[in-house]
Amino acid sequence: MNFLKVIFFVFIKDIKDELRRKENILSSLFFQLLSLVLIHFAVDMTSIDLSKEGAGLMWLIIIFAGTIFMQNIFRKEEENGVFLALLLAPVDRAAIYLAKFFVSFIFLTILEVFLFFLSFFFFGAAVFDSPLQLLILAIGVNVGFSALGTLISSLLINQKGSSILYPLLLYPLLFPLFAAAAALTQSTLKSSLAFSDPWLRLIILFDIIFLAVSSMLFESAVEE
Amino acid sequence: MKEEILVECSHIEKFYGKKQALKGVDLKLFANKITFLMGENGAGKSTLCKILALLSKESNGKILYKRREIKGNLRDEYKKVLGYLSHQTFIYNHLTALENLNFFANLYGITNKKEKIEQVMSSFGLTEYKNQIAGTFSRGLQQRLSLARTLLNDPTVLLLDEPFAGLDPSALYNLAQILSELKTRERTILVVTHEIDDTVEIADNFIILKQGRKVFEDTFYSKENLKNTYFEFFGGVKQ
Amino acid sequence: MILKKLLRKWATLFSILALFTNILALLMVFFYAPTEVQMGEVQKIFYYHVPCAIASYFMVFISFVFSIAFLVKKDEKYDIWAYAGAEVGLVFILCVLVSGPIWGKAAWGKWWVWEPRLTTFLIIFLIYFSYILVRIFGKQDTKTLKVASVFSIIGFLDVPLVNRAVYWWGSIVHPKSVSLEPQMKLTFFVSLLSVIILSLSFLFWRVSVDERVIDND
Amino acid sequence: MISHLLQSSSKDTSFYLFLAYILIGVIIFSYILSLFLKARDKKKE
Numbered sequence: 056m057n058f059l060k061v062i063f064f065v066f067i068k069d070i071k072d073e074l075r076r077k078e079n080i081l082s083s084l085f086f087q088l089l090s091l092v093l094i095h096f097a098v099d100m101t102s103i104d105l106s107k108e109g110a111g112l113m114w115l116i117i118i119f120a121g122t123i124f125m126q127n128i129f130r131k132e133e134e135n136g137v138f139l140a141l142l143l144a145p146v147d148r149a150a151i152y153l154a155k156f157f158v159s160f161i162f163l164t165i166l167e168v169f170l171f172f173l174s175f176f177f178f179g180a181a182v183f184d185s186p187l188q189l190l191i192l193a194i195g196v197n198v199g200f201s202a203l204g205t206l207i208s209s210l211l212i213n214q215k216g217s218s219i220l221y222p223l224l225l226y227p228l229l230f231p232l233f234a235a236a237a238a239l240t241q242s243t244l245k246s247s248l249a250f251s252d253p254w255l256r257l258i259i260l261f262d263i264i265f266l267a268v269s270s271m272l273f274e275s276a277v278e279e
Numbered sequence: 280m281k282e283e284i285l286v287e288c289s290h291i292e293k294f295y296g297k298k299q300a301l302k303g304v305d306l307k308l309f310a311n312k313i314t315f316l317m318g319e320n321g322a323g324k325s326t327l328c329k330i331l332a333l334l335s336k337e338s339n340g341k342i343l344y345k346r347r348e349i350k351g352n353l354r355d356e357y358k359k360v361l362g363y364l365s366h367q368t369f370i371y372n373h374l375t376a377l378e379n380l381n382f383f384a385n386l387y388g389i390t391n392k393k394e395k396i397e398q399v400m401s402s403f404g405l406t407e408y409k410n411q412i413a414g415t416f417s418r419g420l421q422q423r424l425s426l427a428r429t430l431l432n433d434p435t436v437l438l439l440d441e442p443f444a445g446l447d448p449s450a451l452y453n454l455a456q457i458l459s460e461l462k463t464r465e466r467t468i469l470v471v472t473h474e475i476d477d478t479v480e481i482a483d484n485f486i487i488l489k490q491g492r493k494v495f496e497d498t499f500y501s502k503e504n505l506k507n508t509y510f511e512f513f514g515g516v517k518q
Numbered sequence: 519m520i521l522k523k524l525l526r527k528w529a530t531l532f533s534i535l536a537l538f539t540n541i542l543a544l545l546m547v548f549f550y551a552p553t554e555v556q557m558g559e560v561q562k563i564f565y566y567h568v569p570c571a572i573a574s575y576f577m578v579f580i581s582f583v584f585s586i587a588f589l590v591k592k593d594e595k596y597d598i599w600a601y602a603g604a605e606v607g608l609v610f611i612l613c614v615l616v617s618g619p620i621w622g623k624a625a626w627g628k629w630w631v632w633e634p635r636l637t638t639f640l641i642i643f644l645i646y647f648s649y650i651l652v653r654i655f656g657k658q659d660t661k662t663l664k665v666a667s668v669f670s671i672i673g674f675l676d677v678p679l680v681n682r683a684v685y686w687w688g689s690i691v692h693p694k695s696v697s698l699e700p701q702m703k704l705t706f707f708v709s710l711l712s713v714i715i716l717s718l719s720f721l722f723w724r725v726s727v728d729e730r731v732i733d734n735d
Numbered sequence: 736m737i738s739h740l741l742q743s744s745s746k747d748t749s750f751y752l753f754l755a756y757i758l759i760g761v762i763i764f765s766y767i768l769s770l771f772l773k774a775r776d777k778k779k780e
Contacts, residue, residue, distance in 0.1 A: 136367030
């Protein structure tokens with residue numbers, strides 16, 4: 056079965072299932088609003104200054120909201136043991152991984168756009184000063200975040216204590232990505248996103264390495 | 280003419296850490312035949328069935344499909360003609376019956392998809408439930424959808440792991456009839472079960488596994504004969 | 519499975535070797551190596567702090583290599599080595615994370631300074647502690663071994679990226695390795711050798727003690 | 736003694752030197768102990 060077609064079929068099925076199931080996407084979107092309100096009371100924050108610590112705070116919320124979504128990306132395969140049916144089919148397993156990766160990527164980007172809008176509305180974050188820059192940065196971060204998030208989610212299918220283990224395994228690995236994201240958010244407001252910026256190159260390197268390695272490892276990770 | 284062997288596995292072993300689930304099992308599945316694989320729980324029946332379905336990797340030993348070892352791109356070719364059914368239904372609860380069948384038909388790259396889906400749905404009485412969410416189906420209905428899904432790619436090798444578990448008598452009889460009709464047209468069917476009931480009548484030959492070893496293999500004469508042989512190994516009350 | 523007798527032989531050999539070299543190294547550190555002029559005696563922590571860091575990278579690399587071997591060959595004996603490598607590596611990471619702040623306290627008066635090298639080791643500790651958690655959660659079933667191996671691989675690949683990010687993030691730089699006098703160099707070489715041998719003896723010993731290693735009668 | 740240990744910024748650095756080596760020793764020997772215990776459990780098996 057042709058590789059791209061398989062990715063497309065699994066992708067479409069997942070999107071249909073996620074939209075009909077709604078629990079994952081709604082709970083992560085809601086979580087973002089919840090975190091902003093909590094932070095407002097916790098640190099008495101009335102405005103988010105993206106050029107200072109506000110940026111790091113935003114990415115922190117995105118890590119947690121993204122986790123809520125990506126942790127359950129294989130939940131539909133756990134019901135009725137459907138994951139076995141995917142392994143049975145004569146398809147390349149990297150294609151299944153990449154389809155799930157694109158689903159996480161799309162929804163993660165939606166989460167981020169929503170969060171940027173919320174932070175603008177509630178805290179006047181200077182999101183619209185350079186929206187395009189932020190979007191490019193978000194896409195760069197989402198690739199790495201979804202690549203690892205999807206792989207670790209697949210590792211923990213039907214595993215005991217998976218909901219506890221998931222953040223513990225994922226977060227230490229994401230440190231370089233989110234250090235770069237926080238640093239770049241602060242700098243994108245002043246100067247434009249230059250390719251020569253070492254942080255940007257770190258993000259791109261991170262994305263390439265973990266997308267490639269994950270799709271290779273997915274095959275051996277899921278085999279019984 | 281000598282019956283054609285579709286699937287053969289030789290000296291299959293499987294280790295789980297120090298425990299050895301399969302201790303060198305040889306098995307032949309003949310065309311147009313239903314083989315029953317029986318044994319107590321933990322004899323390694325399901326493990327062997329999963330290995331035949333390439334869902335689990337054997338520690339050592341070989342599997343042959345039409346006398347060629349299943350390796351490299353033969354894996355995909357074998358998977359195209361493979362059907363596997365277990366007590367799990369492999370159904371997406373949030374998709375409708377049609378969406379489920381459509382997805383798997385796409386995955387298997389079935390050419391005349393529309394007719395094929397219509398055909399399996401009608402043969403299992405699912406047409407009227409076509410647009411209903413699969414999660415709302417009864418156990419029997421889900422079993423029928425699951426069987427319909429398995430037969431989508433017209434498999435020549437059909438592996439069924441405890442297919443009769445949890446079915447009411449009429450569904451049981453129904454399934455047994457379907458299987459006996461299916462075995463024609465160059466198909467081979469393997470049924471893994473640990474119960475001896477009326478469904479055994481449809482068997483052509485049967486194999487008994489005990490603690491990961493094949494202890495008996497023979498053609499099927501009668502339910503009595505099978506029961507006595509079975510109890511010989513598992514110390515039940517003799518008829 | 520690996521022959522237990524052979525392993526036991528290697529473990530005892532390396533343990534005896536480690537005992538002597540470490541005693542020699544400690545003697546040299548406290549009595550032979552001259553005290554460094556600016557930092558004073560506390561600089562002598564360097565002789566074990568840095569070798570422990572090198573040993574943990576070495577052990578973690580072993581775990582990385584054997585994890586790949588396990589995924590490719592699917593033979594459990596590689597997994598035993600991968601687990602041992604990560605566990606021994608974690609022990610030496612702990613040594614680094616203990617001796618580092620003490621040196622920091624003497625040098626900068628604060629117990630923890632978010633300077634690049636120590637922060638890197640803190641994150642490596644988080645990664646490999648999660649590795650051990652995976653093992654603890656899943657006990658011995660085969661899926662857990664796969665999860666641990668995959669995690670060991672991506673964890674190892676993450677380390678250089680963590681390193682880069684930390685260096686660009688951090689402002690305070692690690693005390694530059696001050697130019698070492700010849701005796702200092704010799705002491706450092708002996709202590710490095712002794713720590714590496716100690717890590718290898720732990721590795722062989724840990725593998726021989728793993729319950730999956732059967733006695734070859 | 737503990738409070739002295741935690742806040743003292745005095746320059747008697749040799750104290751920290753011994754503290755560091757003692758703690759490293761504690762970690763190394765507790766691991767050796769755990770290996771012994773594991774070996775003993777295995778022999779009992």
